[in-house]
Amino acid sequence: MSLLSQARERLRALVSRSREERDLAEELRFHIEMETEANLRRGMGREEARRRALIALGGIERTKEEVREARSLGLLEDLLYDVRYATRRLVREPAFSVPVIATLALGLGANFAMFTFLDSIFLRPPAGVEEPGQVRRPWTEIQFRSGAQFWPGYSYPQYAAIQSVVGDRVHTALYLYPRDTRFGPAGNDLQVRVSWASASYFPLLRVRPEIGRLYTHEEDRLGAGANVAVASQAFWRRQFDGDPAALGREVVLAGRPYVLIGVVAAGFSGVDIDATDLWVPLASQPGWGATPWWRNHNVNGFQILLRPFVAMEDHTLEERIAAALRTPEALVRPADTANAVRLGSIIRAQGPGKRQQEVKIATRLAGVTIIVLIIACANVVNLLLARAVRRRREVAVRLAMGISRARLTRLLLTETALLALLSAAAAVLAAAWGGALLRGWLLPDVKWAASPLHWRIVGLAMIAGMGAGLLAGLLPAMQGTKTELTGALKAGGVDGHARRSRVRATLVVVQAALSMVLLVGAGLFVRSLTNIRELRIGYDVPQIIFGAVAFDMRDSIRDARLPQALTEVAERLRHAPGVERVALARMAPTRGFSSVPFYPDVDTTRIPKPFATYNLVSPDFFAATGLRLLRGTNFLASTGGGMPPAVIVNEAMARAQWPGMDAVGRCLRFEPNGQCYGVIGIVETALFDRLIEEPRPQFYLPLENPPPQAGRWFSSLIVRAQPRARGVASAELQRALREAFPGGRPSLMTMEQALEPEYRPWRLGATLFTAFGVLALIVAALGIYSTVAYTVAQRTHEFGVRIALGARHRDILREVIGSMLRTTAIGVAAGVGLAIAGGKFVAALLYGIKPTDPGVMVGVALALFLIAAGAALGPAWRAARVDPVTALRTE
């Protein structure tokens, strides 16, 4: 009963806090009046009677405070009061709270966005998989032209060999990375991501159907696969509105009908960062060519998943797989016998394979975001310190009124915690937004399986935000309550501590140094990007459009007609609006290559043959792409079959095969002692497939009368648009392809789009480093401004005196700005050191510039000085304008 009434009393007090306060004030007023009257009756004067009454009570405010303390027996009430008080303060001081929340949110948000990105690539196992830690992916070391590299792709014969060796201890599954596949009837442009997966795929991952069923081993029998499909829950909701009646319905994938038999449990959308919409049995994959794909070593993009069901060392498993891959049926090339096998996690990015440059940049940027956070924290400490000083008088007054120090500390801490909480919440928002932005920037082609935000991120953001806020707030809070009463009250709020201004100067040095590091990074990446952009790659990229046509299924009759049909399309396009030139080629430049054995007319024991690729091109190819003919002549335009055997080589090929000789007039043969194909011209060496590459030897064969060894097929149209008419030309190309191939899908790509992935890492480095660098600079400038403004406010009196004594305005201006520049100089010097030390981490990501580039260093240092001077100018101006009379009177 009493407990209940206590609770009721507290609740009432809680709800009606302001009424309580009014009641208390009235009660005490009544008390003072009664006591005053009693004193009057004792014969005192009115003034004296009232004074005595107040003394007897021990002060109204003090009593109120004690009653409040007696009232707030519960922590909750205290907290609520403190929170309300703190909120009021923060709202009343937007000049303080907004910068603090904004800086912390930016600093933390940048970090969480980056963490989110790295988390979804490196750390988070795919959702919906049970015990993902046990699932392994095997990687095999393969010799590529660029060197040895671990690779996760296998052919079916290799998988079969592995399965037969380790199948008694390990569950195995095979799948194909999800691919864009046309969905629905012909003419439908909807693309869905389809993954071909063995029937063992779902049981291995322990994924269960939500509705319907998964396909069985019977349905996945090679050579007799069933056309059934299993959908992801997201796809089922998107495409069928989550209608259970969708089961049993027909879905058409790349022109082939499948029956939807089940939907997997929520959350599961494959084991890669790309989401899978539909899974179909491996065995339902249509074969092509004479050899079925499951006996063909060249169909080798399959991924293998393993889950041991008998305890087994990774090392043992690796050796068994390596042994399996060495068996004759699994051996792709005799040279592969020594290949090492390494097991990796289910998270592909954790495997031993090569990382994309974008991901490498992301890891460097993670360091950058931490620097931004440090700068932000320094700034917040700075702001809090300045404020703690401003509050000394207020704190002193409260202490004089009888509030306990513990209570006061709690109040200040609550305020900081509230600030931290708000910052953390803002940081989560910034992270959600920034995370999506980073995904779009860094890996725009991925259709993400996982959402960027994850409870782990939110939790972490909250903890880190609170931690950072409390740490930053603790120091000022402790200093604040240590206030000596008389000193603070007398000093009139002037900060007398030189030590504290040293702390603030140090913070400015730290900020300047770290900003320097980030801006040097930004400068280096921007210079890299300009260097890359200025790289002559041979092609007139902005004007070029590639065109081709894709079909769902192979058709030998149509394939035979294709060259003729494409030639007709090219002929028609030549006069279309916006089109300058049209060429035909086997492959669009940079999109692929062919190679064929060749025999040059030199002693190949003395001058070894280079690895050279070729393309089959029409005579307008060079004019259309912008490749310059350096020597000799072009192929002749169609002569009606009378074309003499000819070849055009690029400069790299000419140098490598005929060093010190004139290549024009030499011979290339395509069988020993065969027909001589005379070199009639030399063109400049164009980009092969990477922006940064050794010059690649290439040669060009004419579409008409190529050597029989090369074959005659070609499939690409290359359109050169008139300047600034690429849109018009693209539309014409699209229309022409549609008209010529009613059953096919025109695929168009500008050369800019084709090369975009090549430029992207460079642009990204420049964009992101600049973005973070500027962010850091803004934060640092804010710090400098607030420090100078604060110092000036503290020294108003001094400046007033000096002006009164005859100091000139510009002396004061010079002194204030000069002292800030000296502080900045220390920061810049430290920053140069740090930037040089940190240079090796980014050196590999730069092009044509060293991390220690003096130009960048000097430029950034100058920029920092300018910014520092600019930030100090306003407050310094105020200092110089101090009116001596006012300044002296305010004391």
Added chain:
Amino acid sequence: MADERSDLLQGTLELLILKTLSLEPMHGWGISQRIQQMSRDVFRVNQGSLYPALQRMKGKGWIRSEWRTTESNRRARYYALTSAGRKRLAGERAEWERTAKAVYGILEWRGATG
């Protein structure tokens, strides 16, 4: 003059307030006056600690308060004992008597042999 009075012992203030309020509901100033009067001016209630004590006791549910008009027609907050308060008074009183008896016993001690 003030020297002849004693400050209240810690903890006895609540007992005295309970006793005062058991006679009739009273406002804060009245309570302080009544205690002083009942102790024949020996006890001087520290007015500064009276109101926090009242607040604490209200929080524990021993007393309740309401606004009433005084004889001189002024609004004042009156405190009254609750049933829990009455029980508490009985308990405190018994405790006090036990303590007082013990203290008195010590003061009257003349030795086991005497």
